[in-house]
Amino acid sequence: MHSKLRLAIVGLGLVGKRHAEAVALVPDVELVAVVDPNESGQDAAIGMGVPCFETIGAMLESVGPDGVILATPTLLHVEQAMTCIEHKCPVLVEKPIGVSALEAHALVQMANNRAIPLLVGHHRRHNPLIRKARQAIDDGLIGDVRAVQGTCWFYKPDHYFDAASWRKREGAGPVSVNLVHDIDLIRYLCGEVSVVQAVAAPSARGFENEDVASALLEFKNGAIGTISVSDSVVAPWSWEFTSRENPNYPPIPESCYLIGGSEGSLSVPDLRVWTHQDRQQDWWTPLSATTLTRDASDPLVNQVAHFRDVILRKAPPLVSGSEGLRTLQVIEAIQVSAQQRVRLEIQDITASALGTYRTVV
Numbered sequence: 001m002h003s004k005l006r007l008a009i010v011g012l013g014l015v016g017k018r019h020a021e022a023v024a025l026v027p028d029v030e031l032v033a034v035v036d037p038n039e040s041g042q043d044a045a046i047g048m049g050v051p052c053f054e055t056i057g058a059m060l061e062s063v064g065p066d067g068v069i070l071a072t073p074t075l076l077h078v079e080q081a082m083t084c085i086e087h088k089c090p091v092l093v094e095k096p097i098g099v100s101a102l103e104a105h106a107l108v109q110m111a112n113n114r115a116i117p118l119l120v121g122h123h124r125r126h127n128p129l130i131r132k133a134r135q136a137i138d139d140g141l142i143g144d145v146r147a148v149q150g151t152c153w154f155y156k157p158d159h160y161f162d163a164a165s166w167r168k169r170e171g172a173g174p175v176s177v178n179l180v181h182d183i184d185l186i187r188y189l190c191g192e193v194s195v196v197q198a199v200a201a202p203s204a205r206g207f208e209n210e211d212v213a214s215a216l217l218e219f220k221n222g223a224i225g226t227i228s229v230s231d232s233v234v235a236p237w238s239w240e241f242t243s244r245e246n247p248n249y250p251p252i253p254e255s256c257y258l259i260g261g262s263e264g265s266l267s268v269p270d271l272r273v274w275t276h277q278d279r280q281q282d283w284w285t286p287l288s289a290t291t292l293t294r295d296a297s298d299p300l301v302n303q304v305a306h307f308r309d310v311i312l313r314k315a316p317p318l319v320s321g322s323e324g325l326r327t328l329q330v331i332e333a334i335q336v337s338a339q340q341r342v343r344l345e346i347q348d349i350t351a352s353a354l355g356t357y358r359t360v361v
Contacts, residue, residue, distance in 0.1 A: 001277075002066075004028050005028055005029045005030070005308050005311060006030060006065045006067075007023055007029060007030070007031055007066065007067050007069060007307075008031070008033040008034065008035065008065040008067075008068050009023070009031065009033075009034050009035070009069045009071060010034075010035040010069070010072055010080060010181065010216075011036060011041070011072035011073075012034055012040070012045060012070040012071075013041070013043045014051075015094060016069075018300055019071055019300065021300075022301045022303070023304050023305075025061055025298070025301045026301060026305045027305075029304060029305075031053050032063055033050055033062075033063040033065060034048070034050055034051070034053070035052070035054070035056050035059045036052055036097050037054045038054075044323055045297075050152055051063070052198060055231065055232065056080050056083050057083060059262050060083070060087045060089060061087075063349050064087075064089075065087065065264075066089075066311055067090040067092065067117075067307060068084045068089055068090070068092070068120075069091075069092045069307075070084075070091060070092065070093040071094050072094070072120075073094065074096055074098065074171075074172075074176070075099060075158040077094070077096075078097075078103045078104060078107045080093075081097075081111075081118065082110060085107075085110050085111050085114055085116045085265035087117070088114070088116060089116070090112075090118070090307075090310065090311045091116075091117070091122075092119040092121055092167075092303070092307050093118070093120055093121060094120075095120055095324065095327075096120075096180045096327070097120045097325060097327075097328055099171065100332065101325060101332050104321075104324070105325060107321065108321040108322055109288070111321050112123075112321070117311060117317060118320065119306075119307060119310060119317045119318075119321070119324075120319045120320070120324025122181065122184040122185075122323075122324065123300050123302075123303045124239065124245070124299060125188055125299075125318055125319055126299040126300075126303045126306060126318065127245060127269075128294045128295040128302075129190070129243070129268070130188070130189075130268050131294070132149065132271060132292055133189055133266060133268050134188065134261075136246045136266060137259070140263070141192045141263075141264060141266070141273055141275075142260075142263055142266050143184075143222065143261040143262035143263030143264060144221075144261055144262045144263075145189075145190050145191065145219075145223045145259060145260070146222075146226075146261060147223060147224050147260040148189075148217075148223065148225040148257065148260070149225070149226050150225070150228075150241065150258075151225035151227070151228060151255070151257075152174070152182050152227070152229040152230070153230050153233040153235035153238055153311050154238045154240060154241065155237065158332050161207065161285065167207075168208060168209070169207075169208045169209065170208040170209055171209065172199075173203070173210040173213075173231075174211065174212075174213070174229045175210060175213050175233075175334055175335055176331055176335070179213070179227070179334070180328070181222070181239065181256070182227060182239065182256075182257075183327055183331055183334075185257070185268075186227065186241075186321075187326065187330065187352070189257075189259060190219060190221045190225065190259060191219045191220060192221075192326070192331045193217050193219055193220075193225075193333075194218050194345060195217075195218035195343060195344065195345050196215055196216070196218075196330065196334055196337050196343070197215065197216045197337055198211035198213060198216070198333075198335075198338040200212065200214075200338035202234055205232065211230060211232040211289065212230035212233065212348045213229055213334065214228040214229075215228075215334045217330075229236045236254045236354075237255075239256050241254070242255055242269050243269045245299060247300075254270075255267040255272075257269075263279065270291065270292070271292040271294060272291050272292075273290050274287055274288070274289050275287070275288065276288075306318060333346050333357055342359045343360045344357045344358065345357065
C-alpha cells in the first residue's frame, strides 16, 4: 500500500505540464512517472524528479500507477486509453476523447464492460463559476432555457502553428481543438443537442482546416442555440479572455455565453442574472441585474482531486467517457454538416453504434 495515490502523465507538452503542476497541488496525490519520447519531455521529467518512459506500455508494466492522465495529440487518445484499460488502470483523457465518435464509442464500451473509470478532460466543468451557473439554472432563476448564444473568437499567432505542424492539418481546426470545450459547457448548462446545421470557411492562412465556423443547435428540450468559433479573429469574446481561468490570457470583463430563459437571462462567466422588476415578464417593465457570488479555485487542480476521488470510488465521474462521447458527437456533427451542407439529427450512439447521424430536412 502506498501513502499517496500514484499518477502518471503521458505527454509533457503545454497541457501535460499544466497537469503536472496541478498534481503537485493536490493532497494525497503524487506524480510517479512520465511518458514522452521527445527530448524536451524527458528533460522536463528529469526536472520533476520522476522517471520518463518512451512508451505507455513500458511505463504501465514497470510502474503500475493508480491512474493515468493522457495529454497527447487527439489521434493517440483512443489507442492509449485502451492500453490503460487493458492494464486495469483508470484514465483521464484530454478532450476530445477521440477523433471520431465511432472509435470513441468502442473505448467507452470497453471501459464500461471492464468497470474501469474513464474520465474526459473537459476541465471547465470543474470551475466553481460553472457549478454556480448550473445551480442557478437548476434552481429556476431564469425559468425554462429557451435560447443560448456562444462566442469563441480569438487570434492565434503564426508561431502557435509553427511550433506544432499538426495544428495546421485537417481535423485540427478550432472546431475540434477549441469549440469542443464550449459545446461541452453548453450541453452541461442547457441540455442535449438533437439537431445541428453548420457552415465553415477554409483557413485564410492556407492551412488544411477551417478558421471560422458557425452552428445552429436545436436542443431536445426545445431550446435553440447559436455558436461561432474562430482562431483568426481579434476579439475579447472567448472563455480564455473572460473566465480568468488561465493567467496566461489577459482578463477582460466581458461574457462569452448568453443563456435566455422564460423568466430571465444569465450571462457567463460574469454570472449576471437579468430579470424584469417584480418578475413581471413585460418588455415595458424595467430590467435589473444581479451578479451571483461564487468561490474561486483552479479547475485543473479540482479535476485532479476529482480523478483521485473517482479512483478511490468516493465519487462518480463528472465527465465520464459517455459524456465526452456525446460532446464529441456534437462536434463531429458540426464538422460533417459544414462539409456536406446538410442538417443533421444526432443519434444516440451510447446505445448503439449502428448510426451516428441522420440527415433531416
